[in-house]
Amino acid sequence: MDQYFKRALASIKNVPYLKPQWFWAGFSIGILYFGTIFWWMWSLHPLTTIGITNQFWSFVIVAVAYVGSVLPAAAMWGLFSWALFKIIERWGSHSATPFFAGGLFVLTEYLRAWVFGIVWAGSGSSLGPNWTFGNPAYWLTAFSPFAQSASWWGMYGIDFVLVVLIVAGIFSYKYPAKRQINLATLVTIAAVCGGAIIIGSQPNDGTNNIPVALIQTEKQTQPNYSGDEAFKDAQQKLKLIKEAATKFEKSGGIIILPEGSALSTFLNSILTPTAIQEYFRKLGPTEILIVDNVKTETSTGLVSRIAMISSRDGLIASKDKHVIAPGGEYVPFIARGLISVGNLLGLDFKRPSSIVAGSDTLTASKPISASLVACSDVFSTDAVRDKNASVILGVNSLALFRGSGWLSYQILAANKMRAIENRSWLAWASNSSHSYIITPTGETSVISKENGYGILTGSVVPRRQPAWYTYIGDWPVLLASFALVGISFRRHNAS
């Protein structure tokens, strides 16, 4: 087997158009990996949800989106493998090589999180390390003890450790002469991880246990909603809110509505301001907090805003969605060309209404301070991290993706990682997907069994203090990685 592998590599090396060498190894693995990661994009087809009824064009658009997402991500891994083998060529089995590899992978993943947003940039979208789809650290949330260390060094720290362990393990096998050095590396890393795990596993829950009701809905995405559809959806939601409020009659609690629920907008369209106050007041004798998601006009454009409304005091906190989704929430520059071509061919494509990335935040300290998260925000470590918040409350809608189970699973993994990083309880209400509550150790406290209208109840416990990671974020790991890569390449150039 080893012989075949060597021959295959040698043959690749000798083909001129496959230069640069080693790029293609990472690229090929990336194609397979990200081809799987982004497979949920096919759940968009056919695009009748945004008014494109032509099957062929729908296929073309989704295919462009899929390829345009997979290729750049795979190219990043190609660059990683190219650079990695450059380091290995020079450093060989040096005991520092696994660390250089780890640093290189962290920087690759960090840059990859930028790339998706750059490729799909559009008017009003946000650029940053926001799109961490497929980061290997997400799969490690299933290995809870190891994942706990993320509350120290975050997701990228997990990436670093993972790659160091793999490379050191391979070196121990391949270079028996230096096995002791590499084993020492493994032991050091294991010890550091162990320390982080032990510290990260210390209880951080406060004393308050706050009941939470997650209102789950099944509102389809379609170009327009008739009045009948709007009222049927409203009827379902209002019934569930009433049911939740009845449960919270004595204790009070938090009711979270999913993304796109726009309860406030609906109430504002049908009731006078006095009647709205009356509605909230009559929900119960104790204070109930309602987390809602509305679209609202700002000076920069239409934004998606998560609002926390107190049944007693009205709006007490809000946060704008920062990581807006290409296609569903704005038209990327690349897609504009495709729309223009389609319209020239008389296909009458309509641009979906666009929102822009918002930045406004209204923070409440009482009765609870929460990090409010909307859907794709969860893939951005910075959008969730908030040292003033004691819990994470999120809203989500996968209606556009027809409730894709694969995407839903990836979002769950990302949510677990965010809960662990911040050592915080996380409650997540969904439209056309699952709703759940995650513990600070990344375990699922409660989860809805299926999509559809329903109510899921549980509780969250505000944390006593923010995690170390919540204070410092990704910078220490990124700086360390940058330093390691810098050292390795400096040595490479010098040699």
Next chain:
Amino acid sequence: MPPKIKFIIGSLAIVAIGVLAVGMSFLRTNFSGTGSLAPGVSDKLSAMETDSDKDGLSDIEESYWNTDFQNSDSDGDGFLDGEEVVSGHDPLKPGPDDLLTQANLTEKVTDLLIGGLYSGDLGTKATDATFDKALGDLSVAAISEFYDPKAAAKPPVVRTVATTKASEEIYLNKIAQIIKQNLFSQVLDVQASSELQQQKSSFLTLSNQFSLTRDELLNIEVPINWKNFHATLIGLITRFKNDYGAVGNYDRDPIRAMVALNELRVVLGDEIRLIIKDLRDGIAKRALNPSDTFFNVLGLLGN
């Protein structure tokens, strides 16, 4: 305010609103005499003109309007022909859809601006107070023209039935459908990115839809105690029809379109909430139990 600023504001306003429109208006009013004015204002009746049916229109004017000179109410809607003409309604068509062509608000504002400049109220020598008052008056005149009280003075003729619990619930379920479909559907197919012509067409289509809805409302049998509510609802639907029409015709009358757009965005939302409040109060007062989802939602909102 410095005279220079006043002068610049006045000049820019005139230029912006349209020199051409001003010129046309000037020519019409000064060289064509009353050619563009609809005949029929009663104070213009000369002693030589007779008004056989005493409806405020002379017999000569009756021939212009093609109304019956021996019938004071040619369309039989309870309003004198002269009253209808003066208030901008068609004397040959029973209400409520009998408004004559609306005045061009842009031209009217332009005329007022010119007048203000000629009189000196908007001139460079005007005092700040005079200048501000003149601008204020101009705005009020424009808004008054838009919200012409004469146009709304005539209540629609509705078909009534005796009030019973059954007739009320049938009526309420019918209007629930109309309210949901017209006031709560997200059907506005107007995109900022689309061509102007497409936008115009979309707004005019909406105007037409509201026109059809109004016709539908006129054919519903209304229990007597819901008559006032029904008239208010028709009035609201008519305003939507007129506003979408005005926005669709922005190229002919941009100022009316702007005011209409503002009404659509801001004012009519309040009107909808108030009409629904009336509806809730009426249902609660008479302990009715209409079955439509609309009322279930209202019930849930009342906790």
